[in-house]
Amino acid sequence: MAGMKRTGGGETAKRHAGERAAEAIDDGDVVGLGTGSTAAHAIRALGRRVDAGLDVTGVATSFQSRELAREVGVPLTTLDEAGNVDIAIDGADQFDQETGALIKGGGAAHAREKVVDASADRFLVVADPTKVARGLDASVPIEVLPAARRPVGTEIDALGGEPTLRRAERKDGPVVTDNGNLVLDCAFGALANPGALAADLASIPGVVAHGLFVDLADAVLVGTDEDVERYDYAAE
Numbered sequence: 001m002a003g004m005k006r007t008g009g010g011e012t013a014k015r016h017a018g019e020r021a022a023e024a025i026d027d028g029d030v031v032g033l034g035t036g037s038t039a040a041h042a043i044r045a046l047g048r049r050v051d052a053g054l055d056v057t058g059v060a061t062s063f064q065s066r067e068l069a070r071e072v073g074v075p076l077t078t079l080d081e082a083g084n085v086d087i088a089i090d091g092a093d094q095f096d097q098e099t100g101a102l103i104k105g106g107g108a109a110h111a112r113e114k115v116v117d118a119s120a121d122r123f124l125v126v127a128d129p130t131k132v133a134r135g136l137d138a139s140v141p142i143e144v145l146p147a148a149r150r151p152v153g154t155e156i157d158a159l160g161g162e163p164t165l166r167r168a169e170r171k172d173g174p175v176v177t178d179n180g181n182l183v184l185d186c187a188f189g190a191l192a193n194p195g196a197l198a199a200d201l202a203s204i205p206g207v208v209a210h211g212l213f214v215d216l217a218d219a220v221l222v223g224t225d226e227d228v229e230r231y232d233y234a235a236e
């Protein structure tokens with residue numbers, strides 16, 4: 001698969017990935033509903049399967065995925081009520097095709113996404129070809145308690161990162177997450193050891209969640225304009 005020429009970074013590619021992921025849902029499943037434009041295609045496709053008689057419940061990872069699930073008729077539950085997630089479908093901002101490690105949080109939803117994705121028996125990532133990488137080098141979004149923004153920034157600095165407060169596009173001020181927190185986008189350059197960096201970031205007081213998802217994805221479905229390529233990272 002690696003090295004194949006892929007076309008697509010637009011909606012068709014994302015739709016192909018999302019629709020293929022929705023086909024993996026079985027009757028009775030509790031489904032983690034990811035956030036973002038690619039996961040949205042999976043939620044819409046799942047809504048069509050529910051219309052056709054599939055019996056599932058969804059656990060939303062954000063305000064946005066909850067709203068979309070309601071709109072397309074996917075019944076909702078919570079982690080408290082369901083206790084277990086059978087399968088989660090979620091997008092990614094970048095993934096390392098060798099290891100399946102991900103960077104997420106472009107939509108500032110990664111804190112809840114990580115809770116849901118990590119508690120799922122199977123975690124399917126949906127992506128378009130622009131997300132495929134050899135190694136990881138994108139900025140790592142870090143959700144922080146508002147009061148901890150400066151001390152966390154200092155720690156990021158010490159780890160060799162450059163933190164930038166994420167600002168809202170249509171509001172004067174910062175992006176505020178669904179949990180009422182801020183996001184620091186942290187540029188580290190190429191990540192030599194994402195697992196070690198993930199552990200370092202998680203240990204900083206005031207960090208709610210970082211966007212490194214290491215050893216979580218079971219498979220990544222990369223939609224192209226023509227088809228879907230599948231990368232597997234764990235025995236299913």
Ligand SMILES: O=C[C@H](O)[C@H](O)[C@H](O)COP(=O)(O)O
Pocket residue numbers: 034035036037038039090091092093104105106107108109110113
């Ligand atoms: O916070 C947002 C999520 O991690 C998204 O899953 C990620 O940003 C990918 O989104 P998209 O499919 O729109 O590129």
